[in-house]
Structures are given as C-alpha cells and as structure tokens.
Amino acid sequence: MSFPTKKNVLRELHVDNDPCVLEVSKQALLKENNFEIDTATSVNTAIEKIGQKRYEAIFSDYQKPKKNGLKFLNILFIGTIELSIIRTKLDGD
Numbered sequence: 001m002s003f004p005t006k007k008n009v010l011r012e013l014h015v016d017n018d019p020c021v022l023e024v025s026k027q028a029l030l031k032e033n034n035f036e037i038d039t040a041t042s043v044n045t046a047i048e049k050i051g052q053k054r055y056e057a058i059f060s061d062y063q064k065p066k067k068n069g070l071k072f073l074n075i076l077f078i079g080t081i082e083l084s085i086i087r088t089k090l091d092g093d
Contacts, residue, residue: 011036011054015046015072016061025059043072050076 012035016022022039029035038053040046046060060072 009034009036010056011038012057012059013038013040013046013049013055014059015040015043017041018061021061043075046072047075 012029014022014025014037016025016039019039019041022041026037026039029037038049038055040049046058050058058076
C-alpha cells in the first residue's frame with residue numbers, strides 16, 4: 001500500500017461558523033490520507049489563511065455572521081486567488 005506524497009495531497013480550506021461541522025468534515029476527509037484540511041470559522045480568518053497558503057479547493061458555508069458566503073466569494077473573485085474548486089453550502093433553514 002502506498003501513501004500519497006506531499007505532491008499529490010489536496011489542500012482544502014473549509015469555512016463554517018460552526019466548529020462542529022468543520023471538525024466532522026475534516027476528520028472524514030483525513031481518513032482518505034490524501035487531504036490536508038485547514039479550517040476557519042470566519043471569512044476574515046479564511047482570507048488570512050488564503051494569504052499564507054495555496055489551496056486547491058475552498059468549501060464555504062453560505063450563512064455566516066458579518067460576511068456571508070456571497071461576500072466571501074466576491075472577495076475571492078476580486079483577488080488574485082487561483083482555485084480549482086470553490087463550493088458553498090446552503091443550509092436548509
């Protein structure tokens with residue numbers, strides 16, 4: 001059995017104001033051995049992390065306090081961030 005090298009690890013950033021949701025999604029993907037998952041509970045924290053590291057994908061909740069998912073997407077598109085995937089999650093509230 002071969003384990004992925006750092007070259008083929010997918011770096012993802014998960015953004016959600018609920019730390020429990022972040023932990024569950026992180027643990028589920030870490031079992032696959034080829035993911036590196038960072039989490040952020042706010043848009044501001046996510047932007048800081050994006051400035052420090054390159055991510056192949058960002059998964060974001062839509063409903064957040066202060067800056068919602070649309071504002072976050074707008075910030076990402078205005079910036080010079082290159083991503084393979086940006087996905088938002090809509091809650092069924």
